[in-house]
Amino acid sequence: GAGVSQSPSNKVTEKGKDVELRCDPISGHTALYWYRQSLGQGLEFLIYFQGNSAPDKSGLPSDRFSAERTGGSVSTLTIQRTQQEDSAVYLCASRPSGGSGANVLTFGAGSRLTVL
Amino acid sequence: GNSVTQMEGPVTLSEEAFLTINCTYTATGYPSLFWYVQYPGEGLQLLLKATKADDKGSNKGFEATYRKETTSFHLEKGSVQVSDSAVYFCALIDGGFKTIFGAGTRLFVKA
Numbered sequence: 001g002a003g004v005s006q007s008p009s010n011k012v013t014e015k016g017k018d019v020e021l022r023c024d025p026i027s028g029h030t031a032l033y034w035y036r037q038s039l040g041q042g043l044e045f046l047i048y049f050q051g052n053s054a055p056d057k058s059g060l061p062s063d064r065f066s067a068e069r070t071g072g073s074v075s076t077l078t079i080q081r082t083q084q085e086d087s088a089v090y091l092c093a094s095r096p097s098g099g100s101g102a103n104v105l106t107f108g109a110g111s112r113l114t115v116l
Numbered sequence: 117g118n119s120v121t122q123m124e125g126p127v128t129l130s131e132e133a134f135l136t137i138n139c140t141y142t143a144t145g146y147p148s149l150f151w152y153v154q155y156p157g158e159g160l161q162l163l164l165k166a167t168k169a170d171d172k173g174s175n176k177g178f179e180a181t182y183r184k185e186t187t188s189f190h191l192e193k194g195s196v197q198v199s200d201s202a203v204y205f206c207a208l209i210d211g212g213f214k215t216i217f218g219a220g221t222r223l224f225v226k227a
Contacts, residue, residue, distance in 0.1 A: 031213065033214075033215065035217070041219065041220075042205065042217055042218060042219035042220045043160075043205065043217035043220070045214065045215075045216060045217075048213070048214050050213060056212065056214060091159075091160070093160075093215075103148050103150075103165070103167075103209045103213075103215075104150070104162050104165065105152075105160075105162070105215055107159045107160040107161070108159065109159045110159065
């Protein structure tokens with residue numbers, strides 16, 4: 001696609017429910033990142049996928065958070081048993097593996113999660 | 117571990133004022149450095165970048181110079197406009213290709 005697509009754009013859920021957030025990166029981009037942006041806060045790194053390598057999960061805040069990337073393309077971030085502190089905007093970004101833009105991230109518009 | 121520290125905001129300036137937003141980093145090796153910008157209601161986008169020491173990135177009147185000796189990448193603009201009001205993020209990409217962001221600095225420019 002032309003850009004990084006994320007869905008849903010907004011999600012309101014009740015505490016304790018599971019949620020899935022989807023990211024469709026730019027076609028051909030081998031690297032995919034998930035970040036979390038809480039109100040008034042910076043960007044918190046969550047997880048990074050690069051090609052077929054094992055993902056860097058060092059930023060996942062708890063074992064309630066998991067992510068997968070199928071076929072080297074679409075990624076799903078899953079939050080189980082959501083808590084109110086999970087409320088944030090979840091941003092996905094992708095980048096190519098080579099060329100002049102190799103290290104530049106292209107971000108999606110984000111998925112705003114509100115946990116009641 | 118690698119990290120990015122940038123000045124806290126918000127920064128409030130009058131139109132045509134000079135802007136500096138400080139950014140320092142801690143990293144092993146030789147990271148590439150970036151400034152990203154988030155305009156109100158929009159997603160993050162690259163503003164400028166520098167890939168090695170003494171490189172100067174520039175775009176839309178903004179500049180930043182990669183200073184290895186002071187581990188800094190300060191963002192400057194000689195004359196800000198109301199349309200520059202946004203949140204600015206300093207970032208680095210490390211040897212593992214993980215991009216690390218600073219906390220962001222919100223800029224308000226008054227007419």
